[in-house]
Amino acid sequence: MEKIQYELEIPVHASPNMLYQYISSPSNLQEWFADKVNARGKVFSFVWEGTEELADLITKKSGERIRWKWQESEGDESFFEIKIQVDPLTKDVSLIITDFAEDEDEVEEAKQLWENQIDELKHTIGA
Numbered sequence: 056m057e058k059i060q061y062e063l064e065i066p067v068h069a070s071p072n073m074l075y076q077y078i079s080s081p082s083n084l085q086e087w088f089a090d091k092v093n094a095r096g097k098v099f100s101f102v103w104e105g106t107e108e109l110a111d112l113i114t115k116k117s118g119e120r121i122r123w124k125w126q127e128s129e130g131d132e133s134f135f136e137i138k139i140q141v142d143p144l145t146k147d148v149s150l151i152i153t154d155f156a157e158d159e160d161e162v163e164e165a166k167q168l169w170e171n172q173i174d175e176l177k178h179t180i181g182a
Contacts (some may be wrong), residue, residue: 058133058155061162064140064150065173069182071139074148075118077176079139087176099123110135128155150176 067074068175076084081092081099091102097112110123113134120138140149152169156162176182 056066058128058131058157059159059162060100060133060153060155061166063152063154063169064149065152065170066147067173067177067182069177071118071141071148071149073180074139074150077180078139078150079115079121079150087179088172098126 077087081094084101085092089101089103091100093100094112099110099112101108101110109126110119111126113124114120114122114136118139120136121137122134124134135154136152138151138153140151141147142149150173152173154165154169156165
């Protein structure tokens with residue numbers, strides 16, 4: 056079944072360098088994204104409420120973006136990416152989240168989940 060790609064843009068009042076630390080390092084991801092995060096090479100382990108999900112790091116561009124692919128979704132084109140975008144004129148900083156959902160009904164729920172996670176990140180960094 057074809058998954059549905061969606062994107063969210065969430066403004067964050069923080070420096071791109073600081074944000075990058077929080078989206079790329081396991082210890083910082085653990086502060087806002089998952090209960091526990093470990094990385095062994097390019098394999099990241101994310102734990103929520105005792106359930107472990109494994110994701111392969113696909114792309115990492117320092118200061119700009121990080122992209123993973125869930126190991127359980129090997130047979131499709133899905134991934135999830137957190138990208139830092141800086142407006143060239145206003146210098147406003149936003150996080151662009153790209154992710155996939157199983158169906159239309161799941162898209163809104165998934166977006167809400169990301170918004171809650173990013174709110175947690177903002178709270179963590181005081182943005």
